[in-house]
Amino acid sequence: MATKLILTVVILWIGTIFVMQHQLSLGQLLTYNALLLYFLTPLENIINLQSKLQSARVANNRLNEIYLVQSEFSKPRMINESYQLNGDITVNNVNFKYGYSSNTLKIFL
Secondary structure: HHHHHHHHHHHHHHHHHHOOOOOOHHHHHHHHHHHHHHHHHHHHHHHHHHHHHHHHHHHHHHHHHHHOOOOOOOOOOOOOOOOOOOOOOOOEEEEEEEOOEEEEEEOOO
């Protein structure tokens, strides 16, 4: 970014001197300035590509580390025993809601 700015200022400074000495027209100066920007933009993109590649490499290494971590969750145990309930189950004043919204489920028995 700074390189583009410095080169643009230098071209305009030198070009202004040539225009004032009638060695260069104003249109030619603007053309040289535009050509300079057309050449510098891809060059700047190539220079910035190095930092993007480095960031991608670091992100790839982090993802690989995550894939290699053992899971902390164990497989659920299967319950082979059966339980017999004796008696009744009573449900009173049950309600449910998501977050801070209004109640989704209301049961009053």
